[in-house]
Amino acid sequence: MQALCKAGLRCLSWGVRNVTPSFSSRLPYLKMVPTMSSAATVALKSTGGLGSALLGSDAPDCPIKPGTVLGGRPRRGLCATPGNRSCWSCGAALGATPVFFCPDCEVVQSPDDRSTYFDIMDCDKSFSVDIRKLQRRYIHLQRSLHPDNFSQKSQREQEYSETQTALINKAYRTLQKPLSRGLYMLELGGVRLEEETGSVADQHHLLEVMELNERLAKTQNIEEANDIGLSVRGKLENLTEQVNTSFRKGDLQSAKVLLAQMKYFVNVEEKVEQ
Incomplete structure (x- = not known):
């Protein structure tokens, strides 16, 4: 005793x-x-x-949690998970997911460097993206974070809204198109597509792309240009399906080769649209 x-x-x-x-x-x-x-x-x-x-004779029998004031409120932030961010204005814990506004004081927050574009746009980390859902998310975030909404706020809030808006635009543009989405997924996996992709893309596709470029350069007929564009879009759809299969299997090297081919055909498609 x-x-x-x-x-x-x-x-x-x-x-x-x-x-x-x-x-x-x-x-x-x-x-x-x-x-x-x-x-x-x-x-x-x-x-x-x-x-x-x-x-004291009236001391409570119940367990007392560290940092608790009896009869009062617990001190904020004591149980915050390590690595989670806190609000720059009121100090409230923001949680692990991307948070654009503080849940307590509703003040706009700075971008979270740990968030990927998939996190920001509330999408599964997959090459197969629901484009309509992506568009709805983009419109919602733009309406909420547009700098015009913060013209009467503090300088810091204005800067954060501008930074968040720019990041949302970049995330949306990246995930919207199959090529940029695939390249971003390679980057997340630690694989980069070199500037000179000729060594990656097979010679057959390179020759095919060269022929399409020559045809496009010589043609002065809109119908023929449209036919070339239709052919290119068909090839891009086929490549997109193959890239999706490679990512599902976790085969980043195969996806890299296919995306290198896709890059050349996208260049031809852009010339047709011009």
């Missing part, structure tokens, strides 16, 4: 040192117990007179 009492005294004395004197001196007994566990509380109370004298 004496050893248990000493253990309780050491625990309590540690707690007293962590309470400001001005605060603790005004209370009949300690109302803030920063580190005392429920086991220590029971240990002190079980010692009889000494424990009752230290804690």
